[in-house]
Amino acid sequence: MSEVHQGRRRLLAALTVGGGLVAVGGGPALVTNARGLSGYEGAIIATWRHSDSTDLPLSSARRELVRYATLAANSHNTQPWQFRLSDRSVLVLSDPGRRLPAVDPDEHHVFASLGCAAENMVQAARAFGLRAAPSYDPAARGIRVDLEAAPPERTDLFDAIPYRQSTRALYDGRSVPPEHLRLLETAGNGDGVRMLLFTERQQREDILSYLVAGNSAQMDDVAFVEELESWIRFSYGEALSTRDGLFSKSSGSPVLPGWIGRLVFSQVFTRDAENRKYESQLRSSAGVAVFVSDKNEPAYWAEAGRSCQRFALQATALQLRHAFINQPVEVPAVRGQFATYLGIGGRRPDLVMRFGYGPELPKSLRRPVEHVILGA
Structure with a gap:
């Protein structure tokens, strides 16, 4: 069963809890939500485009x-x-x-x-x-x-x-040709930033253990979960009004009126469900890129971002998808263990990204x- 279908089944199961409440006004709300689709699609076309001309003052x-x-x-x-x-x-x-x-x-x-x-x-x-x-x-x-x-x-x-996007979906597991890996390495290394590529199965399993440890810690952190939920945009209307945040459709989740989305969020967004999702996603990926800067200070964090963006653009040019899996570097206790695994001494691992061949999402x-x- 696909990851998207699994998420929808969990959502439908959650909606049956207190189903009478959801049913009251649910039909009109869903119709209103559907009407936002055309506005959303128009906004996407206007946003993700090349300039009409590059010959400008x-x-x-x-x-x-x-x-x-x-x-x-x-x-x-x-x-x-x-x-x-x-x-x-x-x-x-x-x-x-x-x-x-x-x-x-x-x-x-x-x-x-x-x-x-x-x-x-x-x-x-x-x-x-x-x-x-x-x-x-x-x-x-x-x-x-x-x-x-x-x-x-x-x-x-x-x-x-x-055309670049963070694609939070299952990939197809295909390996990336060596000549394309070399292009990714060239793009991902920068001034004071080294990119480490991991493409072997056991390496990905090792990294998965740190991903699950970091994700579990975050899912147990009430402040983290509340902050994350505040940036989720459940409906077309919410996405259009703020034009920021994590739109549910961009992660393959159903589009819902905001009040329904927030009602069921805590029931479908659980530690076990998220860990299973990340396990499937990482195991479907061709590899993992880790960006490590020479110094733990803002100038170098910015350089890590530049290297990461070049990597993402090169991946996109090669028809590869990518997505952040930063949990191993976001939880301090896990980050230290992850740094030891990477063998980078006292340096800080900055960013972690998986990549592979996969579908385009909204x-x-x-x-x-x-x-x-x-x-x-």
Whole structure:
């Protein structure tokens, strides 16, 4: 039975508990929810697209670079970024209102997300006839991306930007050819960041033990579960109104009116069910990539994000899917054990991603560019 079907069966079983309550007004609510589909599909098309033209004046090109940046990977799809534009640079800053204190208390994932956004800008800039040079600005606690004119060049990684997605689904278990693994290695290693690739079955089983340990700890943490639920968008209406968060359909779950989704969330979102899901997902994957930076500080966390985003774009260009499985690095006690397993000494493992061949799932939305540019 597929993972999606298993999730739907658990959901239907939960709906039978207090079924009278769900049935009252349930029909009209579901009809209303279905009407949001066309709006959602239109918003997805408008969001995940290439620019109509890359031959633009600098002021327009900067704005398009920000739009491409917002399509980057980020934790819980919180989109924790803001952008300050100047004549020849873009400053990528964190948005304090979009922190995740339970899962990311030191803001590690925030800076990694800023790095992902900056890398999209680097790849997109080349297509617009610009060279983008990112550097960490400690005074601003952000990434300054300086821009200068350069010959236009359209690359496979740029072309992949609107097609990349974190695909939280079962993959088909096929191995990745050695020549493609070499391309992934080239993309995933960076300045002060080393990527470790694990493709052997026993290696994936070893990593699975840390994944389950981290996930179990998080599922037992009330603050983590409450924070996660606050970022889930159960219906088309919720997804369209916020244009952020984890849309249930993007994970292969049914789309429901928000009040129904929240009613049954605690009954279907359990430690055992989630552990079984991750076991199936990891065992269906071709491999795991772990990104390790040289120093445990924001500048290097951002570089890890850049490396991770390049890896994700290269995977997309090779028709590979990917998804974060960061639980082993998000729980401090598990992270230390995981670092020992990796043999990386005192360095911190930053990000963990599985990859393989799999289906395309519905995409999540992004906030409009004018909502993330400071002073716009």
